[in-house]
Amino acid sequence: MSSNPYYGQEGHGPYETIRIGNLELEEGGHIPDCALAVATHGTLNAAKDNAILVTTWYSGTSKIMEQVYIGKGRALDPAKYFIIVVNQIGNGLSTSPNNSVGAQAGPTFPKVRxxxxxxxxxKLLTEKYGLKSLALVVGGSMGAQQTYEWAVRYPDFVKRAAPIAGTAKNTEHxxxxxxxxxxxxTSDPGFNGGKYGSPADVAAGLKRHAKLWTVMGWSTDFFREGRHKALGFDxxxxxxxxxMTGYFAPMDPNDLLAMAWKWQRGDVSRNTGGDLASALGRIKAKTYVMPISHDMFFPPSDCEVEQRLIPGSQFRPLKSSCGHLGLFGVDPELLAQLDANLNELLAAPVN
Structure with a gap:
């Protein structure tokens, strides 16, 4: 199965492909030569204490994180911090169904958590950059799932954590x-059990997928207020x-399915035998939990239940009628709230 040109340097670069060797998987099996696509901004200081990890969400790559969240004068300012954006496995840039070969290509790609x-x-941060800590881990949606996992799994490594619009344990809903x-x-006949020739063969399924994202990703208020029209759509x-369809149409369906499987099963309590309170109680990072007010995937009420289990954490909901896809950066007021919270968090003393 050939690699999809959509996932190239032209649209999503610049990024560096860094191989970290064999990765044993929680579900069994392994990725023999795991490659992570990494974009960095700024410079690591001599003390190596100014590193920030930015994680990626479902369908997103390091490019949107750069465009929406990183920049001079922003909270994530490359003049102050060494910002490392790591593309999640399965997103099309790092090792994924679309760019794997042999037994792990396409629909036979292993289950990744x-x-x-x-x-x-x-492994990347310690071996490639020699880091012993992170000043901040931050990410939205599936990036928030990774942020929580980092804070629970490596409590002494993560000094500050900012999960945005995501949960530590995915809900049944x-x-x-x-x-x-x-x-x-998968219901598109062109999907053919994952053995399609190109995303174009699955165009109808990808359009249905995009419609569902339209319904759930943006809030009812977003459309009632005509915000889609303000973005230039009549x-x-x-x-x-x-x-929406234009966004998803070129993406590899097997990549999307691999990420969705992972998203559904996000659960930090796997670290503590299923005890969520015990898992979140491990967190030592200064943590700001930031749901989006009108989010229908990860509503603030779900996020607040978890936030109360994190020692010393703060609940900082972001007000935006955009809903979950306010993450895309179309609401300047949401970004201003986010930057204010992150600036405050980054200025907070930590152990």
Whole structure:
């Protein structure tokens, strides 16, 4: 199965491909020569204490993190920090179904969990950059799942944590949401059990997938307020056809399914025999939990239940009628709130 040109340097670079060797997987099996696509911004200081890890979300790559969250004068300022954005396994840039060969190509790609990503990232950060700590781990959605996993699994390594619009343990409700996203793809006859020739063969399934994201990713208020029109789309249909479908259409379906499987099973309590309170109680990082007010995937109420289990943490919901996909950066007010919280968090003393 050939690599999809969508996932190249032209659209998503610059990034460096760093091989970390064999990665044993929680579900069994291994990735023999695991490659992580990494984008860095800024310079690591002599003390090696100014490193920030940014994790990626479902369908996202390091490029959108750079465009929306990183920049001069922002909280994530390359003039102050060494910012490392690691693409999650399965996202098309790091080792994924679309770029694997042989027994791990396409639909036979092994099951990867959030914990596998975080162990791979830890190996990268310690061996490639010689890090002993991170000033901050931050990510949205599936990036928040990775952020929580980092803080629970490596409590002395992570000094500050900022999970945005995501949970430490996925809810049963959200598991079913993600299931419908996957079924939208797999129910397309062109999917052919994952043995399609190109994403174009699965165009109908990817469009259904995009429609579900339109319904759940943006809030009802977003459309009632006409915010899609403010973005330049004269109708809901145009928004679905041009923006949402255009976003997902070139993506590899097997990559999306690999990430969705991982998302559904995100659960830090796997570290403590299923005890969520015990897992979150391990966290030593100064933690700001930041759900988005109108999020229908990860509503603030789900996030607050977990936040109360994290010692010394703060609940900092971000107000935006965009809902979950406010993560895309279309709401300047949301980004201003986020930067204010991150600036405050980064200024906070830690052990």
């Amino acid at each position: 959030i914990g596998d990503d975080v162990r791979a990232q830890h 959200d598991f079913v949401f993600a299931e419908t996203l996957s079924e939208a793809i 109708s809901m249909q145009a928004f679905v056809d041009t923006f």
